[in-house]
Amino acid sequence: MRDMPYDWIKPDTPSDTRELHVWPHQSLPPKGLAVVVMSVYLLITIPLFGLLGSVAFWGILPFAMLAVAGIWYALNRSYHDRRIMEVLTLTHDTAHLVRRNPNGETQEWDCNRYWATPEMHKKGGPVPYYVTLRGGGREVEIGAFLSEDERIELYDDLIREIRPNEPRGPTTVPR
Numbered sequence: 001m002r003d004m005p006y007d008w009i010k011p012d013t014p015s016d017t018r019e020l021h022v023w024p025h026q027s028l029p030p031k032g033l034a035v036v037v038m039s040v041y042l043l044i045t046i047p048l049f050g051l052l053g054s055v056a057f058w059g060i061l062p063f064a065m066l067a068v069a070g071i072w073y074a075l076n077r078s079y080h081d082r083r084i085m086e087v088l089t090l091t092h093d094t095a096h097l098v099r100r101n102p103n104g105e106t107q108e109w110d111c112n113r114y115w116a117t118p119e120m121h122k123k124g125g126p127v128p129y130y131v132t133l134r135g136g137g138r139e140v141e142i143g144a145f146l147s148e149d150e151r152i153e154l155y156d157d158l159i160r161e162i163r164p165n166e167p168r169g170p171t172t173v174p175r
Contacts (some may be wrong), residue, residue, distance in 0.1 A: 111135030
């Protein structure tokens with residue numbers, strides 16, 4: 001099984017509470033960001049060495065530095081936009097979902113666990129294989145930022161965890 005950008009956590013207490021933490025995949029670590037920006041900087045400055053001492057050097061230098069700054073800004077913005085965390089807490093009788101958005105705002109959803117139902121929308125959602133939780137008179141998304149395969153596996157895990165004692169056939173979505 002590959003490493004997924006979500007994890008089930010069982011608290012140390014002897015209760016039957018479980019938590020699912022879901023986050024966007026981070027393919028470029030912070031050190032990688034520094035390496036990419038420095039590499040771009042070095043690759044852009046190499047051609048400028050031939051122009052040292054000329055007027056053209058000063059004409060091209062601002063645009064080269066603007067390109068480096070643009071790449072740094074875009075990658076930093078990407079990090080900021082991926083600061084999303086979704087936490088689904090399942091107790092014996094409740095399901096509670098909290099989503100922390102990149103701007104710090106939180107969104108919450110509560111439902112009686114008996115009525116909580118994971119649903120898979122193969123088409124018609126903002127992304128293919130869109131996963132939602134229905135219950136308490138509302139339907140909320142979970143893990144929309146995950147890849148297609150990750151959403152399918154998340155759906156299977158949600159079915160197993162929310163309805164652990166119900167008999168069922170295979171839940172994997174056929175392709």
